[in-house]
Amino acid sequence: MTQIIAVAALVIFAATLVVIGVFSSRKSATLDGFLLGGRKIGAWLSAFSYGTTYFSAVIFIGYAGKHGWDVGLGALWIGIGNALLGAMLAWIFLANKTRKMTRKLDSRTMPEFFCSRYNSKGMKIYAAIIIFIFLVPYAATVYKGLGSLFGSIFPNDILGMSPTTVCMRIVAVLAAVYLVLGGYIASAMSNLIQGIVMIGGVIIMCIALVNNPNVGGISNAVKALGDIDPTLTDIFGGDNWSFLLSNVLLTSFGTWGLPQMVHKYYAIKDEHEVKKGAVISTLFCLIIGCGAYFAGSLGRFFIPANEAGAPDLAGGYDSVVPSMLNAAFSSSVFGNILLSIILLCVLSASMSTLTSIVLTSSTAITVDLAGVFRKEKEIDGIKQMLVTRILCFAFIGLSLVFALFDFSIIVTIMSFSWGVVSGCFLGPYFWGLYSKKTTRVGAWCGILSGTVVFAVSFILSLVVPAFTFNVALTGVVAMATSFVSVPVVSLFTKKLPDEVVAKAFD
Numbered sequence: 001m002t003q004i005i006a007v008a009a010l011v012i013f014a015a016t017l018v019v020i021g022v023f024s025s026r027k028s029a030t031l032d033g034f035l036l037g038g039r040k041i042g043a044w045l046s047a048f049s050y051g052t053t054y055f056s057a058v059i060f061i062g063y064a065g066k067h068g069w070d071v072g073l074g075a076l077w078i079g080i081g082n083a084l085l086g087a088m089l090a091w092i093f094l095a096n097k098t099r100k101m102t103r104k105l106d107s108r109t110m111p112e113f114f115c116s117r118y119n120s121k122g123m124k125i126y127a128a129i130i131i132f133i134f135l136v137p138y139a140a141t142v143y144k145g146l147g148s149l150f151g152s153i154f155p156n157d158i159l160g161m162s163p164t165t166v167c168m169r170i171v172a173v174l175a176a177v178y179l180v181l182g183g184y185i186a187s188a189m190s191n192l193i194q195g196i197v198m199i200g201g202v203i204i205m206c207i208a209l210v211n212n213p214n215v216g217g218i219s220n221a222v223k224a225l226g227d228i229d230p231t232l233t234d235i236f237g238g239d240n241w242s243f244l245l246s247n248v249l250l251t252s253f254g255t256w257g258l259p260q261m262v263h264k265y266y267a268i269k270d271e272h273e274v275k276k277g278a279v280i281s282t283l284f285c286l287i288i289g290c291g292a293y294f295a296g297s298l299g300r301f302f303i304p305a306n307e308a309g310a311p312d313l314a315g316g317y318d319s320v321v322p323s324m325l326n327a328a329f330s331s332s333v334f335g336n337i338l339l340s341i342i343l344l345c346v347l348s349a350s351m352s353t354l355t356s357i358v359l360t361s362s363t364a365i366t367v368d369l370a371g372v373f374r375k376e377k378e379i380d381g382i383k384q385m386l387v388t389r390i391l392c393f394a395f396i397g398l399s400l401v402f403a404l405f406d407f408s409i410i411v412t413i414m415s416f417s418w419g420v421v422s423g424c425f426l427g428p429y430f431w432g433l434y435s436k437k438t439t440r441v442g443a444w445c446g447i448l449s450g451t452v453v454f455a456v457s458f459i460l461s462l463v464v465p466a467f468t469f470n471v472a473l474t475g476v477v478a479m480a481t482s483f484v485s486v487p488v489v490s491l492f493t494k495k496l497p498d499e500v501v502a503k504a505f506d
Contacts, residue, residue, distance in 0.1 A: 013197075013344055014174050020190050022181055034183035034388065035108050035359065041267040043276035045188040048195035050264045050277070051284035052352030054086065054255060055198070059292045060346050065320035067247065068296020069311060071240045072225055072232025075297060078248050079289025085252035087285040091278035094256065097433040098265035099274065101504055108266065109360070110259040110425060114447070117432045118440045119500045123447060130424050130451070131259055132361050132395075138417035139357045139399035165404065171347070172400045175354050180389045184267060187355045194348030195284060201345025202291035205325070208338050212328050214301045221298060228300060246472040253479055254418045257426030260356040295321070302327045354396075361395045416454075419475020423450025427482030435487065436501050442490030446482040453478040 041049075067075040102108075105116035111131070115124035215221050222233055231238030255261045268274055299311065302324040306312040313319040325342055329335035427446030431438040454474055461469035 036267040037185045043273040047277040047280035049188045049191040050281045052191045052195045053356040056353035064292040064296030066317040071237045074237030075293040079293045081248035081252040082289040083286035086255040088282040095265045096274045102266045118443045134417045135361045140402040191352045197348045250472045250475045254422040257422035260360040423478025427486035431486045439490040439493040441493035442486045445489040446486035449481040450478045
């Protein structure tokens with residue numbers, strides 16, 4: 001019964017996305033329409049696109065499963081931080097300035113922004129390469145997270161393949177169809193529907209889990225968690241406070257430098273929509289983030305712990321949430337319906353993030369790299385659109401191949417990609433918006449810092465046995481280094497020509 005209801009829900013969901021793709025195709029005939037929806041996107045579509053891109057299956061399966069288990073209720077701070085720092089402050093400080101400056105510079109991507117703002121084609125090439133390389137594993141974690149939940153609902157092989165593999169291939173095909181047809185417009189419209197599904201799914205999931213006999217209500221849950229380990233009910237995470245803080249900073253300020261997140265600001269229609277979008281995205285992130293981590297903290301009521309205190313499951317932390325949901329909801333028809341809604345919630349989160357990553361990565365080649373070696377006016381518009389669509393297919397396939405490799409710690413792969421990309425771009429992007437005194441050398445210093453910090457940390461972990469390669473902490477250090485080094489180095493290096501600065505600010 002569980003599988004029948006789940007398949008019916010997936011078929012309806014998939015058909016809806018295909019219809020949206022077909023409907024949006026007429027508005028994506030040009031490259032600007034395909035990438036930015038003509039820069040006429042309103043607050044609701046922009047805010048939901050931002051929020052659904054922010055939270056993929058990784059937060060439900062990876063982050064919530066691991067941090068909810070290890071930290072308990074203190075993990076809610078990650079959700080709160082994501083809403084206040086990663087959404088509200090990001091929109092306040094970045095959205096309107098990005099919207100205005102990218103129009104002045106006629107920039108459609110972050111590498112294009114760097115090229116025009118700092119008059120550097122080399123920076124455009126480097127940024128495009130970083131995006132294409134490091135967003136592949138990011139996209140792979142999205143597949144993997146969704147596949148883990150799908151595998152718990154469909155335990156038997158399907159057509160000779162594991163259910164996880166089947167799920168990842170279905171997602172890849174579905175994402176390719178509606179994204180390639182409709183571009184950013186299709187992605188934004190589907191994100192609104194997906195966002196509504198996510199909100200409903202998270203609320204239903206939390207209410208149903210709390211009222212499950214294994215949990216017995218909120219008060220009993222708090223007491224029982226405290227009996228297992230007092231740190232699980234410590235609001236600041238007890239001894240895990242530093243671990244908690246590094247993850248709050250990484251997952252919150254990381255959005256300030258991720259190109260697929262920043263891209264949402266480019267397409268907003270006007271300043272009025274920016275103000276509304278800031279409120280909507282903050283509320284959305286608060287519901288989804290806190291709901292996911294709260295659900296993750298209840299995993300101990302359904303999953304036994306081994307002698308080391310870790311979940312006693314074959315898939316480890318990545319199997320906590322799928323196993324918990326399957327155990328809680330698969331025993332009745334009503335529970336099966338709830339489980340299907342939650343599956344759609346996770347699928348929605350995954351699809352929206354995946355399409356944003358694909359759009360960002362494919363244009364890193366067609367727009368950013370191709371435009372360097374050939375003048376854009378010499379590139380036929382129809383051919384450029386065709387190549388962009390082909391590369392969307394290629395990137396989806398490449399990330400799927402990567403996801404098919406057997407890696408179990410989704411959170412580690414996600415944090416690594418997030419840290420490198422945001423560590424490279426945060427400083428040059430922020431100061432490029434705010435300071436006329438930012439120099440090309442300063443921006444280069446900031447953009448190189450992400451890879452340097454991660455490379456040095458990784459080498460030290462190999463050479464020095466006592467040194468532990470902490471991915472989350474390394475990502476925070478990379479972002480901080482990028483943010484600080486740009487203005488400091490700019491104080492002592494050659495200023496940009498006045499006409500370059502005037503083009504961006506005047």
